[in-house]
Amino acid sequence: MYESVLIPTDGSDDMGVVVDHGVALAEQFGAAVHALHVVDDRAYGSVPDDVQQRVEETLTADGEDATKAVAQRALETGLDVVREVRWGNPPAGIVAYATENDIGLIVMGTHGRTGYDRYLLGSVTEKVVRVAPMPVLTVSVGDDGDDAPAAGISMPDPIREN
Template identity: 45%
Template sequence: MYESILFPTDGSEAADAALDHAVDHARQYDATLHVLFVAQDDLGPSGLIHEEHDDVEQSDMVGDHDETQSSGMTNEDSERMGFIAEHGEAVVSEVADAVGDEVPVETAVLSGAPYERILDYADEESADLIVMGTHGRTGVDRYLLGSVTEKVVRTADIPVLTVRTPEQ
């Protein structure tokens, strides 16, 4: 039934809660588990990785740019994306190590809008199932922060198994 299962992770508790389900399904169906981390490249006010920089003047953001800045990204943004990508590599490696030899594992770190990259990756790898955690936000928190999981559930062409973070 399932040959390829996608497990998007951000290294959070919510993702960790879903890992056992992803591994169980992969083991039960002898499927490959794809572990994916997406480094969100939107560093603007709506991005969860955005930080306010009141001390940065506008003049610090324009002027001489090297080739890595052709996208409009400042050196600081480029360094932050590099750090996030390194973090992503550590996250997917940690998951692969935790899974061990239980099931075949493939890892990937991509950048972009998380829900879009998750769906693109699922399509590219012919995933049959997406297993992901949810923070269980409701009301204003969900409205303001948005939900990658919710967007994936609403737009995916394949089944999405969501696992809510256990209550503490």
């Protein structure tokens, strides 16, 4: 059913359960795993020029570490892995990567934010779910304190115009 599974990662400690879900699905379908980290370049546009290069190198290295952690887990099960670090708007970067690489399924974590936190901070996952032309599996992690994460899948709306 799926030939490729994209696991976007922010490198947080909570990603382990998301990676487990993504790798398990990829293993079940014999799919390749794509590990992606998108550095939000809007957050670093005001960094002084004299430190810009160091900031970029550090954030790129952090992204490489994050994708390496996903890749190592997938490689343990014998799956093919592709890793990439991009700069840009994370939701747009994730959807663009998924579209460019004909990804069958995106597996992402949610942080259980509600109310003002969700309104003010927005949600990368929520934005991806709204616009991705392929299914997105969301795995609840972090803020709810529950040891058993919930998962849900969003299927693309076949009537929606792109």
